[in-house]
Amino acid sequence: xxxxxxxxxxxxxxxxxxxxxxxxxxxxxxxGVDAIACDxxxxxxxxxxxxxxxxxxxxxxIRHNLAILIPAAYRAGVPLIIGSCATAGTDAGxxxxxxxxxxxxxxxxxxxxxxxxxxxxxxxxIKRKLAAGKVFPLAPETTLTDAAIGDCEHIVAxxxxxxxxxxxxxxxxxxxGGRTTDTAVLSCxxxxxxxxxxxxxxxxxxxxxxxxxxxNPGEGGVLFxxxxxxxxxxxxxxxxxxxxxxxxxxxxxxNSDPFRLVEPGGILDVxxxxxxxxxxxxxxxxxxxxxxxPYTMKLEGAGGGAFQTIMLIGIRDPKVxxxxxxxxxxxxxxxxxxxDAMIGPxxxxxxxxxxxxxxxxxxxxxxxxxxxxxxEVGVMFVATAATQEMATRIAKTCNPAFFHFPLDRGMExxxxxFPFSPAEIERxxxxxxxxxxxxxxxxxxxxxxxVWADYATAGQRETAHAETx
Amino acid sequence: MPKLHEVCRYIRSKNAxxxxxxxxxxxxxxxxxSAYKDDPNISSGLFARLFGVSESLIKIIPVDSLRxxxxxxxxxxxxxxxxxxxMHGGQQYVSLLEVELAR
Numbered sequence: 001x002x003x004x005x006x007x008x009x010x011x012x013x014x015x016x017x018x019x020x021x022x023x024x025x026x027x028x029x030x031x032g033v034d035a036i037a038c039d040x041x042x043x044x045x046x047x048x049x050x051x052x053x054x055x056x057x058x059x060x061x062i063r064h065n066l067a068i069l070i071p072a073a074y075r076a077g078v079p080l081i082i083g084s085c086a087t088a089g090t091d092a093g094x095x096x097x098x099x100x101x102x103x104x105x106x107x108x109x110x111x112x113x114x115x116x117x118x119x120x121x122x123x124x125x126i127k128r129k130l131a132a133g134k135v136f137p138l139a140p141e142t143t144l145t146d147a148a149i150g151d152c153e154h155i156v157a158x159x160x161x162x163x164x165x166x167x168x169x170x171x172x173x174x175x176x177g178g179r180t181t182d183t184a185v186l187s188c189x190x191x192x193x194x195x196x197x198x199x200x201x202x203x204x205x206x207x208x209x210x211x212x213x214x215x216n217p218g219e220g221g222v223l224f225x226x227x228x229x230x231x232x233x234x235x236x237x238x239x240x241x242x243x244x245x246x247x248x249x250x251x252x253x254x255n256s257d258p259f260r261l262v263e264p265g266g267i268l269d270v271x272x273x274x275x276x277x278x279x280x281x282x283x284x285x286x287x288x289x290x291x292x293x294p295y296t297m298k299l300e301g302a303g304g305g306a307f308q309t310i311m312l313i314g315i316r317d318p319k320v321x322x323x324x325x326x327x328x329x330x331x332x333x334x335x336x337x338x339x340d341a342m343i344g345p346x347x348x349x350x351x352x353x354x355x356x357x358x359x360x361x362x363x364x365x366x367x368x369x370x371x372x373x374x375x376e377v378g379v380m381f382v383a384t385a386a387t388q389e390m391a392t393r394i395a396k397t398c399n400p401a402f403f404h405f406p407l408d409r410g411m412e413x414x415x416x417x418f419p420f421s422p423a424e425i426e427r428x429x430x431x432x433x434x435x436x437x438x439x440x441x442x443x444x445x446x447x448x449x450x451v452w453a454d455y456a457t458a459g460q461r462e463t464a465h466a467e468t469x
Numbered sequence: 470m471p472k473l474h475e476v477c478r479y480i481r482s483k484n485a486x487x488x489x490x491x492x493x494x495x496x497x498x499x500x501x502x503s504a505y506k507d508d509p510n511i512s513s514g515l516f517a518r519l520f521g522v523s524e525s526l527i528k529i530i531p532v533d534s535l536r537x538x539x540x541x542x543x544x545x546x547x548x549x550x551x552x553x554x555x556m557h558g559g560q561q562y563v564s565l566l567e568v569e570l571a572r
Binding site: 043044045046047048138139140245248249251252253254255256257258259275300305306351353355361362363364384430431432433436 | 483484485486487488489491493523526528530532534535537539541543547548549550551552553554555556557560564
């Protein structure tokens with residue numbers, strides 16, 4: 001009888017920077033692991049992080065988590081793998097994370113070999129791929145044009161496992177990757193070690209958000225262990241539990257299809273997967289399938305456009321609160337008239353919107369007739385214009401009317417409650433995702449680049465990148 | 470006829486990437502799930518009407534083992550567009566709570 005083949009991956013957190021518990025990590029390592037891996041990015045917080053190439057997470061949070069993970073992986077002699085560095089996984093985001101990692105390594109007096117994987121694409125590369133018929137739309141389908149590609153400030157291609165396996169085969173102790181599918185970051189080591197692809201991708205999908213597949217998501221990370229024809233999911237904290245219900249229901253999370261997941265080079269199909277309790281803390285999963293497909297990488301691209309300036313007021317006046325729909329309509333009309341009269345055509349293709357939080361700020365629609373008046377509301381004014389300067393001029397032009405607008409003409413002028421001075425807040429750009437496409441490649445490494453981090457030069461020059469840029 | 474929030478223990482919505490929103494209807498128990506998972510009022514027509522999207526792209530997927538009906542629909546506008554009011558799609562489910570079932 002041959003010894004069973006097992007690969008264990010420790011997933012310390014659902015997102016680097018969200019929090020890592022050193023004691024839990026040590027406990028996981030004591031169980032025997034082959035790699036520590038987690039993801040550091042997502043599109044979930046919107047297009048601005050990709051468009052600006054800036055991390056959503058603070059440098060301090062990343063540093064705090066790496067200060068636990070880098071020495072822990074080093075002592076355990078296993079690789080540390082981080083994907084989608086700095087939220088959007090741009091090249092600048094990889095470099096930003098590299099500088100933090102090197103700072104931590106230096107402080108620990110160690111110099112692990114750090115592979116940097118880049119997957120940002122130039123606009124010309126994607127235009128060339130488009131012209132060659134290698135870019136395909138995803139549902140809901142839109143036709144991609146060179147102009148839309150040109151509107152992207154940054155474009156990234158989501159890496160699969162191959163660039164990570166290449167870096168590990170070449171001796172990387174730490175891999176810091178640009179944009180990568182959440183799952184590939186966790187499935188690369190099992191696949192490299194010959195685990196069945198269906199199990200590797202499925203285990204990775206279940207654990208991609210760390211403790212979210214456990215009963216107490218706040219209780220830190222998890223690990224998965226692929227053993228022959230099944231895998232096990234176990235929380236790092238002894239008091240936490242991964243049950244068949246919590247594990248299988250993670251397939252629902254942020255997934256449009258809970259049974260099939262498209263990845264670079266194939267589709268994970270969990271239609272026939274079985275979830276059983278191994279004990280009261282560990283769930284065992286089998287029956288996951290992998291259907292190989294032609295290799296494609298998903299593209300993400302985002303860019304900026306207009307600019308916004310906002311103002312906020314609080315309203316407690318009971319008369320206004322009992323007629324909010326009328327009030328909103330009248331105020332909006334008055335504000336637009338004021339801009340047209342005072343700024344005129346110079347305002348360009350501008351927009352003013354009012355969001356009445358406490359009434360209909362999220363839906364933008366009138367609540368059903370008979371909805372009781374709220375106790376108080378916050379009204380957010382949003383001016384959108386081609387430049388920041390014009391958006392602010394529009395806000396300032398509207399300020400007196402926004403501040404004093406009476407419900408009915410002829411009333412004494414009210415003064416609503418501004419929380420700030422100055423009242424206007426320059427919010428910056430409005431950003432948009434422009435790509436919902438995949439690109440076909442001849443080789444999984446065709447659009448990716450590996451660079452070894454140089455301890456001598458890293459972090460010595462100020463890069464344009466910072467979380468506050 | 471009961472309302473959706475009366476036969477579900479939990480209903481949630483969330484982005485599934487920048488161009489889709491996915492809704493999970495967690496039914497209260499086996500009886501609620503088997504009685505209502507195929508309810509004609511949980512239809513692509515309902516989602517098209519409530520969220521202003523084209524019926525043809527809406528996916529309705531029952532997950533028997535979890536007593537869940539998952540419904541995914543394309544966002545009417547991509548995440549973060551100029552008029553965005555719910556960046557993560559996390560509050561969209563509220564429009565479903567009072568939906569009346571057909572049987």
